[in-house]
Amino acid sequence: MSSTFVIDPPAVISLPVTGESRRFAVNRIYCVGRNYADHAREMGHDPDREPPFFFMKPANSIVTDGKDMAYPKLSNDVHHEIEMVVAIGKGGANISAENALDHVYGYGVGLDMTRRDLQGEAKKMGRPWDTGKAFDQSAPCGEITPASKFGHPSKGGVKLLVNGEVRQEGDLNQLIWNVPDTIAYLSTLFTLEPGDLIYSGTPAGVGPVKKGDLLEGSVEGLSDLKIKIV
Numbered sequence: 001m002s003s004t005f006v007i008d009p010p011a012v013i014s015l016p017v018t019g020e021s022r023r024f025a026v027n028r029i030y031c032v033g034r035n036y037a038d039h040a041r042e043m044g045h046d047p048d049r050e051p052p053f054f055f056m057k058p059a060n061s062i063v064t065d066g067k068d069m070a071y072p073k074l075s076n077d078v079h080h081e082i083e084m085v086v087a088i089g090k091g092g093a094n095i096s097a098e099n100a101l102d103h104v105y106g107y108g109v110g111l112d113m114t115r116r117d118l119q120g121e122a123k124k125m126g127r128p129w130d131t132g133k134a135f136d137q138s139a140p141c142g143e144i145t146p147a148s149k150f151g152h153p154s155k156g157g158v159k160l161l162v163n164g165e166v167r168q169e170g171d172l173n174q175l176i177w178n179v180p181d182t183i184a185y186l187s188t189l190f191t192l193e194p195g196d197l198i199y200s201g202t203p204a205g206v207g208p209v210k211k212g213d214l215l216e217g218s219v220e221g222l223s224d225l226k227i228k229i230v
C-alpha cells in the first residue's frame, strides 16, 4: 500500500514501440468522426459539409496487440472501425499544420470499437456518445512505429480482415482531414500533451463482430494489429 495515496494509483497504460524495449505511455485518446468520405456516406452524412469533430475514450480502454477483447455488455451490435492512430510525442496548443508533424512521435494501427446500437440511441436522443464509444476494451491498438525511423505516412492501404476476409479497405490519402490538419484543428480545442493518441477515422465497410472473430488490422508500413473477440 502506498504512503502517498489513499488508494493504489492506477497503472500507467502503455503500448510497445517498434525496435525499442521502452514503451509509449498513453495519456488521452481522441477520435476523429467521419474522416473518410465513403464512411460518412455509409452513415448517412454529406462528407463535404462538415468540419472535423472529436470524441474521446479513456486510456484504460486500450487492448494491446495479440490480446483478447471481451464482447462488451449491453449491446447486440458491436462494430469494428479500423483506423491509423497518431501518437503525440510533443504537446502544444494552436499548433500550425506546417509544424504539426514535429509533434508526432509515431503511428500505430487501432480499432475504434463501437456499440453501434447504443451510439444510435444516443444520436437519436441528442445525448453524448460515451456509452457507444468509450466502454471497457473499446480501443485496441498495436505497436507504435516511431516517425524518426519510419517517417510520416500520408498514403498507403488501411485494411481490416475478419476471419481472413476483407471487411474494410481504404487509403490514408482519402482522409478528409489529413494528420497535420487534424492536429492543427484539435490543438485549437485542447492543449495536446505527450502520450495523447488520435484515432484518425475509419474507411467504409464498418460492420458487426461476434464472439470467436479474429480481427487483423493493417496500415501499410506499420505493425499489424491482431485481436480476438471472446
Ligand code: MN
Binding pocket: 031, 032, 033, 034, 081, 083, 112, 199, 201, 202
Ligand atoms: Mn472511428
